[in-house]
Amino acid sequence: MPRPPRPLADRRRQRDLLKRGTFILLLMPLVWLVLQWGFLLTTGGSALGVNPIEASIRFTGEWALRALLLTLAVSPLARFSRWTPVMSIRRMLGLYTFTYAALHFCLYFGFDKELSVADVVADVLKRWYITLGMGGLLLLIPLAATSSAGAIRRLGGRRWQRLHRAVYAIGALACAHFVLLVKGNQLEPWVYAGIFALLMILRLIPRSTGPLPTTTASAPTGH
C-alpha cells in the first residue's frame, strides 16, 4: 500500500532519528567491550572470561559480520517494504562493519601476532581462513574511504556503485572466513552464511514495478 507523501521536514526528522538510533545501537557492543577491558585492567574480572584476547577477537569479528549482514539487508528491506528512509542508515552500517573489522584485525595483529608483519604474512600464505578474512578486510578499505558524499560525487554515481558492489565479495569472504575457522561441524557460521545467501537471493528477484527506491541522502542502490 503506498504511503501518503510526507512533508520534507518530517522525512528528514525521521531519517535523523533512524541514523541516531543506529549510531547508538551499533556503538553499544564497542562500549561494552571497552567497559570489560576497563574492568579487566582494574579489578581483574570481566565478562570476557579467562582468555580475554581470544574473546575480544571473536567478539569484534562477530560484530563486523553482523554489521555487514545488516548493511546488506538495507536495500532489500527498502525495496520490499517500500520504506525508503531506511536507506539512510546503510552508509553508517557499512562504516561500522569497517570499524569492527579493523578492530578485529588490530587485536589479532597486536596480541596474536605481536605486531610482527612477517608472522601475519606467513599466516595469510598458510591459512586459508586468514587469507580470506584478510582479503575481505583489504576490500573494505576502499569502500570505507569512498563513503563520503564528496567521494561519491568525485567518482560519479555509476563508478561508485560498481566499486561498492565489492561488498558482495566481502560478504562471501567473511562468511567463508568464519566457516573455515571453526573446528568440527558447527552450526553457527552456517547461520551467518545462510542469512548472507538469502540476502543475495533477494537481489536476484527481478523488479516488476516501480522505480528504484532512492533517497537524497545516499547513493543509488545496488542490485
Place this chain on the structure above:
Amino acid sequence: MLIRSRPDWWLPERAATPESLYLNRRQWLTGSGLLGAGLLGGGLVGALTATPAHAAAPALPALRHTKGLVTTDDALTPYEAVSGYNNFYEFGTDKTDPAANAGTLKPRPWTLAVDGEVSKPTRFDIDALLKAMPLEERVYRLRCVEGWSMVIPWVGFPLASLLKQVEPTSKAKYVAFATLNDRTQMPGLRARVLDWPYVEGLRLDEAMHPLTMLVVGLYGRVLPNQNGAPIRLVVPWKYGFKSIKSIVSLKLVERQPPTSWSRSAPSEYGFYANVNPKVSHPRWSQAKERRIGEFFRRDTLMFNGYAAEVAGLYKGMNLARYY
C-alpha cells in the same frame, strides 16, 4: 576437638583445602611443619585471603592424595579458569558451555571397562578404583592445540598401574579410549560436531609411560564434570584433545585405533599430536602459546617441556609426518 582424636594423617572431607591456599601452596607448606598445625594455620590464611568468588565455588569432595611430581615452576592456573574454560564438545562448543551444561553428567555410578588384548578383562567400578589406587597430585602443563595453555595440579594415578592389573597380551600394541555416549547426559551430542562417541588412542609405550595419568581430580578435589568426571586421561606432552574425558571404555588393540579429531580432519590432526613448536597446524601456528592469565604469548616447548622424558619414544620418527 574431634580432629585431635584422629591419626595425624586423617583429613575430613569438610577440611578440603581452600583454593586460595593451593595458590600459595609452597608458602603454606613452609609455614606448617605439622599437618595439625597446618590445618589451623591454613584455615586462618584461607579466611584472610579467600575472595567471595572462592567462597561461592561449590566445594567438590576432597580426595586423599600425596604430593607428587611438580614439573614446572610456573604459577598454577586458577581453579576458576581450569574449571570454567574447557573444550568438551559433548556439552557445547563454546569454552564456557561445559561449565554451564555439564551438570547433567552423572559421574556415579560409573564403570570403566578395560578389555581387548588383555589376560584379565575387568570392569572397574569408579569408587572401588579410587579406593584401590594410591592417588597422587602432579603439576603438569596443559597445551591446547588452539594455542593456549594452563598449569594444572591434577590428582590421579599412572595409567600404567591400571594396565599392569589387566595384563596386556603380546598382541596389545595400542590402547583405544572412548568417552561416554549418552544424549540424556550430554546435550552436545545432538549436534554432529564430531562423529560420537569421542575416541582417542595411544601407542602402548606411550600409555605405559610414567607421565601418562588417569586423572580423577584437580586442585585436591574430585574432578568437576566439565573437566571430564569421573575419570579422564592426561598426557602432558600431547595436545589437550588427546587427553580424553569421561572415559567409559579402554581397549587394548593390535592396530592403531581411529581418533575423533584425525577422523574429522585428517590433514589437521594426526594420531600422535605431540606438542611440537616446529610443526605448524593448518589453523594455528604452534610456535607460541598464550598461558591463560597472560596477555602475550610465550614460546611453546618441544613435547610441551617433557622432551627429556619422552623424546626417546619417537626416536627416528619423522615428527612432521607423524604429527
